[in-house]
Amino acid sequence: MTAVARRARGATSGAGRLAAALLSPTFVVLGLVVGYPLVAALRESVFREGSDLDESGFVVEGTQFVGLDNYLSIFAGESATRFWNAFGNTTLFTVVTVALEVLIGVGMALVMHHAIRFRGVVRAGILVPWAVPTAVSALLWKWIFQADGVANAVIGQQILWTTEGWQAKFAVVLADVWKTAPFVGLLVLAGLQIIPNDVYEAARVDGASPWRQFWRITLPLVKPALLVAVLFRVLDALRMFDLPFVLIGQRKESVETLSMVAFDEASSLRFGPAAAYATVLFLYVAITALVFVRLLGADVIGAARERARR
Numbered sequence: 001m002t003a004v005a006r007r008a009r010g011a012t013s014g015a016g017r018l019a020a021a022l023l024s025p026t027f028v029v030l031g032l033v034v035g036y037p038l039v040a041a042l043r044e045s046v047f048r049e050g051s052d053l054d055e056s057g058f059v060v061e062g063t064q065f066v067g068l069d070n071y072l073s074i075f076a077g078e079s080a081t082r083f084w085n086a087f088g089n090t091t092l093f094t095v096v097t098v099a100l101e102v103l104i105g106v107g108m109a110l111v112m113h114h115a116i117r118f119r120g121v122v123r124a125g126i127l128v129p130w131a132v133p134t135a136v137s138a139l140l141w142k143w144i145f146q147a148d149g150v151a152n153a154v155i156g157q158q159i160l161w162t163t164e165g166w167q168a169k170f171a172v173v174l175a176d177v178w179k180t181a182p183f184v185g186l187l188v189l190a191g192l193q194i195i196p197n198d199v200y201e202a203a204r205v206d207g208a209s210p211w212r213q214f215w216r217i218t219l220p221l222v223k224p225a226l227l228v229a230v231l232f233r234v235l236d237a238l239r240m241f242d243l244p245f246v247l248i249g250q251r252k253e254s255v256e257t258l259s260m261v262a263f264d265e266a267s268s269l270r271f272g273p274a275a276a277y278a279t280v281l282f283l284y285v286a287i288t289a290l291v292f293v294r295l296l297g298a299d300v301i302g303a304a305r306e307r308a309r310r
Helices: 003-044 069-076 080-114 119-131 134-144 150-155 166-192 197-205 210-238 242-247 258-267 271-296 302-309
Strands: none
Touching (some): 080 271, 134 150, 134 242, 166 242
């Protein structure tokens, strides 16, 4: 090995040690705020509190190691019906709300991007719902959907929106779309603003219709920003809790999600099953994110990694 090669290797090694030293505080913080809760939840999920009978028939009280019994109870035991209902509600809310939010959010972005007069007022007005806290927006929609509220006055019927049934699901979907569609619109607007006008001028010279310009130019160029928005919204919708909890209430079969079931178990001091529910939800979110990134290419750090290589 020549002297030049040794110096280059030494410089690379020194840069690596410096990078590790600079990043080590971040790794320590991530380990404390991310790693420790995960490990603690996994440990708690294999225990169960309360009294039970041991193999000899004696009553045993306190926290007991039960292995995978909490998970077996979730998927095939006495809690299976409640779990699969919550799983179905969580998946339904995620698919329906994100689909509607994408359609409405793209429309909002186009309006905000092309608004010439009162552009600031238009953008502020569209983004106001996103600035409202979720619990506050849930109380607002609870007032709208009450028996003598605005919703029934508009349609001229008496529907009990906040009780069990399809109307409760509809109320949750509508309230969630109203609140979070501006978030999708905001990210898509950021993607629209980096598209050069020369591209559209060239398309108009070639005789492309507005619909063809949208389909062939706008949509492909905003795809990275749109996929990131969809990914964030999917992960957020899978963890939906406060909106149906405040708007409809707890222990409502029609709108109960996995987060609400985990909270209810923890509130009842059944920390082992609650940790098992939380672990299952964490795996569901992680697998969904992985599949989303792999299939649709929503790599939020890929571009940064590519720039670093250059």
